[in-house]
Amino acid sequence: MGRSWLRDYIIKRLIYSVIIAWCILTITFILVRVGPSSPADKYLANIAARGGDPAQVTAAVEARYGLDKPIYAQYFSYMGNLFRGNWGWSFSTSMPVIELIKTHWIYSFQLILLSSLFAAFIGMLIGIYSAVKQYTKTDYAFTFLSFIGISIPNFWLGIMLILVFSVKLGLFKTYYDTTLPLFSLDNLKALVLPVITLGTGMLAGYVRYTRSAMLDNLRKAFVTTARAKGLPERTVIGKHVFRNALLPLVTIIMFDLGSIVFGGAYLTEIIFGIPGLGQISFNAIFANDYPVVVAVTLIGTFMVLLVNLATDISYTYLDPRIRYG
Amino acid sequence: MAETLRDIARRISRPLFNSTRLINYYWQRTQRNKLAVFGLAFIIFLVTLAAIGPFFTADPTAVNFEEKEIPPVGFTTQQSIYNIESNQFIAKEIRGTWKHPLGTDSKGRDMLAMIVSGARVSLLVGLIATGIAIILGTIIGVLSAYLGGWVDNALMRFTDVMMTFPFFLLLVLIVFIFGPSLAFIVLAIGLTGWTGTARLIRSESLSLRTREFVVAAKALGASDNRVIFRHLIPNVISLIIIIATLSIPGVILAEAALSFIGLGDPTVPSWGAILESGQHTLNTAWWVAVEPGIMLFLTVLAFNFLGDGLRDAFDPKSNI
Numbered sequence: 156m157g158r159s160w161l162r163d164y165i166i167k168r169l170i171y172s173v174i175i176a177w178c179i180l181t182i183t184f185i186l187v188r189v190g191p192s193s194p195a196d197k198y199l200a201n202i203a204a205r206g207g208d209p210a211q212v213t214a215a216v217e218a219r220y221g222l223d224k225p226i227y228a229q230y231f232s233y234m235g236n237l238f239r240g241n242w243g244w245s246f247s248t249s250m251p252v253i254e255l256i257k258t259h260w261i262y263s264f265q266l267i268l269l270s271s272l273f274a275a276f277i278g279m280l281i282g283i284y285s286a287v288k289q290y291t292k293t294d295y296a297f298t299f300l301s302f303i304g305i306s307i308p309n310f311w312l313g314i315m316l317i318l319v320f321s322v323k324l325g326l327f328k329t330y331y332d333t334t335l336p337l338f339s340l341d342n343l344k345a346l347v348l349p350v351i352t353l354g355t356g357m358l359a360g361y362v363r364y365t366r367s368a369m370l371d372n373l374r375k376a377f378v379t380t381a382r383a384k385g386l387p388e389r390t391v392i393g394k395h396v397f398r399n400a401l402l403p404l405v406t407i408i409m410f411d412l413g414s415i416v417f418g419g420a421y422l423t424e425i426i427f428g429i430p431g432l433g434q435i436s437f438n439a440i441f442a443n444d445y446p447v448v449v450a451v452t453l454i455g456t457f458m459v460l461l462v463n464l465a466t467d468i469s470y471t472y473l474d475p476r477i478r479y480g
Numbered sequence: 481m482a483e484t485l486r487d488i489a490r491r492i493s494r495p496l497f498n499s500t501r502l503i504n505y506y507w508q509r510t511q512r513n514k515l516a517v518f519g520l521a522f523i524i525f526l527v528t529l530a531a532i533g534p535f536f537t538a539d540p541t542a543v544n545f546e547e548k549e550i551p552p553v554g555f556t557t558q559q560s561i562y563n564i565e566s567n568q569f570i571a572k573e574i575r576g577t578w579k580h581p582l583g584t585d586s587k588g589r590d591m592l593a594m595i596v597s598g599a600r601v602s603l604l605v606g607l608i609a610t611g612i613a614i615i616l617g618t619i620i621g622v623l624s625a626y627l628g629g630w631v632d633n634a635l636m637r638f639t640d641v642m643m644t645f646p647f648f649l650l651l652v653l654i655v656f657i658f659g660p661s662l663a664f665i666v667l668a669i670g671l672t673g674w675t676g677t678a679r680l681i682r683s684e685s686l687s688l689r690t691r692e693f694v695v696a697a698k699a700l701g702a703s704d705n706r707v708i709f710r711h712l713i714p715n716v717i718s719l720i721i722i723i724a725t726l727s728i729p730g731v732i733l734a735e736a737a738l739s740f741i742g743l744g745d746p747t748v749p750s751w752g753a754i755l756e757s758g759q760h761t762l763n764t765a766w767w768v769a770v771e772p773g774i775m776l777f778l779t780v781l782a783f784n785f786l787g788d789g790l791r792d793a794f795d796p797k798s799n800i
Binding site for chain 1: 648649656659729740742763770776780781788
């Protein structure tokens with residue numbers, strides 16, 4: 156026996172992830188190449204104003220970027236460059252894209268990490284409570300509130316929080332202060348509103364999913380057995396029901412990361428002026444700075460890929476019943 | 481084309497819509513859920529507003545700096561107004577009037593008119609993009625389940641790849657590359673949003689495929705076409721209705737978020753775009769950011785309530 160099946164499984168998942176990553180890069184390459192824009196566009200207005208020949212400039216710039224080569228050669232150099240960590244040059248900030256990402260990712264990371272922890276912790280607690288007290292007034296109240304939490308557009312929630320707590324009450328600054336050291340109380344305080352903005356929707360979702368997953372397990376025979384053995388209710392709920400409800404929850408939390416969290420973090424950063432990856436992509440859109448926008452999408456996608464891989468592997472530890480061939 | 485589409489629509493929906501008893505039964509079950517009824521009522525109100533509202537309201541694009549930042553009825557604000565004779569700014573109290581029930585924005589545009597035409601944009605985007613995504617997802621899901629083998633494998637691996645892209649980031653990239661026109665935004669949302677539907681429909685069709693009536697139909701020599709359109713799709717139609725109702729809010733929010741970050745169609749006044757302009761005038765005109773947000777929130781809430789009620793009615797076992 157041993158754990159060799161686990162090693163084989165992990166290797167299989169790794170290879171699969173690499174193939175997906177390759178597909179993603181290819182799709183992105185096709186999107187950018189099919190798109191109507193050219194890197195020469197940003198020079199044209201200037202050139203035309205000085206009486207230059209736009210066609211000549213376009214040809215020169217495209218040759219500089221290697222766009223005059225055959226499509227397969229462009230594809231290979233694109234993939235090779237990405238692989239070597241050469242993600243292009245951001246002209247609007249005058250630095251390599253990879254440097255830009257290195258200096259800004261931490262802001263997105265702290266926001267996403269704190270929001271996820273906040274949402275998962277409180278959401279699961281409320282969900283467990285709701286399930287145990289099913290069909291009571293508190294359960295109905297939490298269910299209704301979770302509907303509201305899911306439906307509030309998070310970018311609007313952020314603006315409303317600024318309006319109430321920063322503009323009217325003056326409790327917080329309206330903008331994130333980038334001069335604060337990362338690990339300080341002031342920084343934590345500056346992140347309160349952004350974390351609520353990003354976390355509320357997730358939290359409400361976790362309440363619903365936890366409640367439903369707990370209810371699925373509460374009526375199972377092993378719960379009756381545990382109670383019949385005379386175990387205290389705390390242990391029954393915590394160890395027997397919740398442990399079994401955790402697996403579908405982990406799937407959903409990880410799935411959220413891709414579908415909700417990155418989009419939400421993007422908008423939250425813009426509202427509060429947090430200089431994370433969403434913010435640099437937002438600025439790049441206005442500067443028509445192609446490589447940055449592409450890079451941020453790719454980073455987000457690779458994060459999802461990594462998280463999916465980690466989820467699949469962590470299953471084998473969370474649920475010892477699972478064996479993959 | 482339209483003829484065949486109508487024919488297909490009639491054929492696949494006949495089992496549900498020809499049976500008044502079944503519809504009555506579902507309606508009874510949905511009705512028991514008061515929140516779902518509220519959701520449906522609000523959606524009907526919104527559709528009416530979007531359809532005929534613009535004929536009764538002012539021009540939403542009419543700029544009038546004489547009447548800028550007037551608060552909604554019942555509210556007052558302080559504005560400092562420049563007086564040419566004394567060469568000074570004078571504080572003046574401005575009261576909301578019935579001429580602009582919801583107030584005006586920083587360019588003096590009527591908020592009510594903008595909200596009403598924004599409803600039209602949001603609903604159109606929500607319905608059409610969801611329609612595209614659902615049709616694509618259903619076709620891919622059913623084909624995948626019914627044909628099996630390498631087709632299933634290829635389609636599901638492609639779905640995996642598409643699901644790895646964070647939805648909003650992919651949308652931002654596509655709209656950034658191809659330019660923000662409303663038609664293109666709708667198409668982009670539709671072409672990227674089908675993955676969840678495809679998976680759900682596939683797993684539902686997989687279990688249907690082995691049921692006796694499908695096996696019997698095949699044994700009697702029914703063509704693939706007939707099995708798919710007469711037996712598989714009619715049996716997933718209730719699932720499709722639920723998915724569609726629950727997808728619409730996400731699509732409406734996606735369009736609003738795109739407009740909010742400036743990737744919306746600049747020629748149409750969408751709720752997200754109004755919200756974005758309101759963000760910059762929080763100090764002087766809070767209602768510009770509040771009103772479109774409330775509409776977005778209520779719309780999303782209404783679709784979520786209705787979708788949840790429908791799911792309870794169609795599938796009593798589920799308790800998500």
